[in-house]
Amino acid sequence: MANPVPLTSPDGTVYAYACGVCHHVASPGSRGVIYDAEDVARFAAEGLRYAEWCCACRDCGARVGVSELWCSICQAARDERTKVVVAAHDEQDRKREAANAAKLAGSNADAAKLLVNLMSDISEECYCAGWLSDCEYTLWGLKDKPESTWGMGVVTTFDCTELRRLSAECGGWWIFDSEAGGNVFLTLAEWEPRYAEPETPEAAAGGRAPTARAARLLSPP
Numbered sequence: 001m002a003n004p005v006p007l008t009s010p011d012g013t014v015y016a017y018a019c020g021v022c023h024h025v026a027s028p029g030s031r032g033v034i035y036d037a038e039d040v041a042r043f044a045a046e047g048l049r050y051a052e053w054c055c056a057c058r059d060c061g062a063r064v065g066v067s068e069l070w071c072s073i074c075q076a077a078r079d080e081r082t083k084v085v086v087a088a089h090d091e092q093d094r095k096r097e098a099a100n101a102a103k104l105a106g107s108n109a110d111a112a113k114l115l116v117n118l119m120s121d122i123s124e125e126c127y128c129a130g131w132l133s134d135c136e137y138t139l140w141g142l143k144d145k146p147e148s149t150w151g152m153g154v155v156t157t158f159d160c161t162e163l164r165r166l167s168a169e170c171g172g173w174w175i176f177d178s179e180a181g182g183n184v185f186l187t188l189a190e191w192e193p194r195y196a197e198p199e200t201p202e203a204a205a206g207g208r209a210p211t212a213r214a215a216r217l218l219s220p221p
Contacts, residue, residue: 004051006044015040016047019054022066026050092181100185104170111169116183118162119174126153131183136175139163140195 003020018025026047057064059074070078104112119139123132132138132151139155142148143163148155167173173191177184186194 004048007047013040014044016044017051019051021055021063024054026054089181096177096180096182096184099180100183103172103185103187107172108170111166112172112174112185115163115166115170116174116185118159118166122150122153122155122159126151126155128152131176133176136173137195140173140191143167 004017005020005023006014007016007018007025008014016025055064055066055068056062057071057074058069059078060071062071062074064071069075101109119135120130122139123129123135126132127135127150129135138150142150142155143160145160147157147160167188170185172185172187174183174185175191175194176182
């Protein structure tokens with residue numbers, strides 16, 4: 001604990017607390033207007049909590065230096081946990097990329113890469129999201145339409161032409177698979193039956209977006 005320092009008025013009323021290490025006093029912000037004794041007590045209590053938290057390790061509460069968040073022991077433990085998480089994500093990425101590469105063997109991998117980048121770019125342009133949830137279903141429906149408004153942007157005629165061309169050249173389509181941790185390539189033989197599946201409660205619960213849902217997404221407001 002950073003030994004909070006009470007800041008008092010001449011009559012002994014505590015109005016705030018300063019951190020005992022860096023002497024910083026929490027700003028009351030918009031809630032710091034004092035009207036009565038209740039406000040004084042509330043502000044002082046909030047200031048005490050901040051002063052106890054300031055310059056203390058976020059995990060064990062041990063005193064740390066100014067601007068430090070964790071003590072050396074807790075920081076080392078966090079670093080180890082981070083390494084484990086990063087390694088797991090790296091392995092997940094490696095497996096996904098290997099599976100995609102195997103699926104694309106003998107296909108036009110360059111067209112597939114251009115396709116996933118185009119799908120992501122359209123999603124970003126229209127929804128400020130690198131891969132809007134279920135956008136693979138929406139874009140599959142839009143690719144056979146003329147220029148369409150989608151979200152905050154427009155899927156142009158050129159975009160639609162490129163989606164069709166690239167999909168045909170690589171013989172597939174991209175989806176986002178949360179279990180795989182990223183984009184997964186499906187051949188058209190795998191993708192088209194998935195797109196055509198009827199909507200069921202099980203599909204909705206699993207976060208899937210079959211044709212019926214895609215039709216609603218594509219219907220004009």
